[in-house]
Amino acid sequence: MSGRSRATLHAIVLAAGASSRFGSPKQLVRFERQPLIQRVIAGATELAGAAVTVVLGAYAAEIAASLPPGSASVIVNRHWQEGIGSSIRVAVARLPGACDGVLLLLADQPLVGSHSLNRLAAAWRRQPRSIVASRYRAVTGVPAIFPRWCFSDLGALRGDHGARILLRRYADHVVLLAHPEAEVDIDYPEDLLELRSAATPVLDVGQ
Numbered sequence: 001m002s003g004r005s006r007a008t009l010h011a012i013v014l015a016a017g018a019s020s021r022f023g024s025p026k027q028l029v030r031f032e033r034q035p036l037i038q039r040v041i042a043g044a045t046e047l048a049g050a051a052v053t054v055v056l057g058a059y060a061a062e063i064a065a066s067l068p069p070g071s072a073s074v075i076v077n078r079h080w081q082e083g084i085g086s087s088i089r090v091a092v093a094r095l096p097g098a099c100d101g102v103l104l105l106l107a108d109q110p111l112v113g114s115h116s117l118n119r120l121a122a123a124w125r126r127q128p129r130s131i132v133a134s135r136y137r138a139v140t141g142v143p144a145i146f147p148r149w150c151f152s153d154l155g156a157l158r159g160d161h162g163a164r165i166l167l168r169r170y171a172d173h174v175v176l177l178a179h180p181e182a183e184v185d186i187d188y189p190e191d192l193l194e195l196r197s198a199a200t201p202v203l204d205v206g207q
Contacts, residue, residue, distance in 0.1 A: 006125075007100040007101060007124075007125060007128050008051070008096075008098050008099050008100045008101070009047070009048055009051065009099075009100065009101045009102070009103060009121060009124070009145065010048060010051040010052075010053065010095055010096065010099045010101070010102050010103070011044035011045075011047060011048040011051060011052045011053070011102070011103040011105060012052075012053050012054075012055065012088070012091045012092075012102055012103065012104055012105065013037070013040050013041060013044060013052065013053070013054045013055065013072065013105045013106075013107055014055050014084060014087050014088065014091075014104065014105065014106055014107065015027050015037055015040075015054055015055060015056055015057075015063065015106075015107035016055050016056055016057025016058065016060075016077045016080040016084075016086075016087045017057065017058060017080070017084070018057075018058035018059075018080075018081075019058070019059075021187045021188055022186065022187065022188060022189060023189065025058070025059040025062060025063060026107075026108055026186050026187075026192075027059070027063050027107045027108075028059075028062070028063060028066055029186070029192055031110045031192065031195060031196065031199075032199065035066060036107055036108060036110055036186065037054070037063060037066070037067070037107050038066075038067070038068070038071070039110055039113075040105055040106070040107050040109070040110075040112065041054060041067070041071050041072050042113075042114075043105075043112060043113040043114045043117055044072075044103070044105055044117065045071070045072070046114035046117075046118075047103070047114055047117045047118055047121055048103065051096075051099075052071075052072040052073065053072060053073045053074070053075055053091055053094065054067070054072045054073070054074050054075070055075050055076075055077050055087040055088075055090065055091050056074060056075070056076050056077065056080075057076065057077045057078075057079075057080020057081075057087065058080055060076045064076075075090055075091055075094060077090050082158070082159060082160075083158075083159045083160030083161070083162075084157075084160055084161075084162040085157030085158050085159050085160060085161045085162060086157075086158070086159075088104065088154050088155075088157050088162065088163060089154070089155055089156070089157050089158075092151055092154045092155045093155060095151065099148065100128065100147065100148055101124060101128065101145050101146060101147050101148065102145065102146050102151070102154070103117070103120070103121070103143060103144070103145045104142045104143065104144055104145075104146065104163050105117075105142065105143050106142055106143075106185065108185045108186040108187070109143070109181070109182050109184065109185050109186075110184065110186065110195065111181040111182075111184045112143060112179075112181050112182050113181070116143075116179055116181045116182070117143060119177060119179075120132050120134070120143060120144075120145055120177055120179070121145065123175055123177050124145040124147075124175075127175055128147060129147055129149070129173075130147065130173055130174065130175045131144060131145065131146050131147065131150065131166070131167065131170060131173055131174045131175065132144060132145045132174075132175045132177060133145075133167050133174050133175070133176055133177070134176075134177060134179035134182045135176040135177060135178050135179060136178070136179055136180055136181075136182050136183040137183055139183075140164070140167050140174070140176060141163075141164055141167070141182070142162075142163060142164075142182070143179070143182060144163060144167065146163070146166070150166060150170070153166050153169070154166065
């Protein structure tokens with residue numbers, strides 16, 4: 001990166017889904033007194049500053065109204081029912097011209113925070129031509145950072161094909177980073193109950 005300034009990273013929070021398995025907008029359910037959508041925006045903002053975009057679709061008005069003013073730019077994906085590929089597509093089309101990389105985040109991974117995102121960003125800045133993806137269990141996925149040369153591919157995604165298709169297509173260019181925090185996602189109400197239970201300290205009745 002000699003002769004130029006620090007690479008510019010933009011974060012995109014994908015939050016357009018209908019939460020059909022959860023039964024209500026899971027983006028708004030609370031974990032540790034904070035809605036899931038606000039937790040992920042906070043982590044992204046600590047990393048990328050004002051360069052954070054949230055893509056909404058189902059429940060867009062309700063979710064947008066819950067966001068603190070100025071917390072992130074909001075894009076409403078009118079074609080959210082097409083699948084996650086459409087949300088990535090509309091967000092990438094709005095990226096600023098000076099953007100060198102894009103971090104893709106999901107709104108339902110509540111343990112992903114600024115510390116783990118900074119690890120991803122640090123790995124990408126060391127190898128800015130590489131894709132840096134999360135590895136958990138046997139999964140390679142998001143959060144992941146894609147350099148500029150991937151933008152046209154991201155902008156061509158269709159249907160419910162997310163960024164993992166690029167991780168497979170360009171496997172030789174992917175740097176994997178262990179990211180156990182990304183293993184926890186919220187699909188069903190039981191997932192949230194289990195997470196809350198695990199996060200609640202056990203009180204010693206003898207104290």
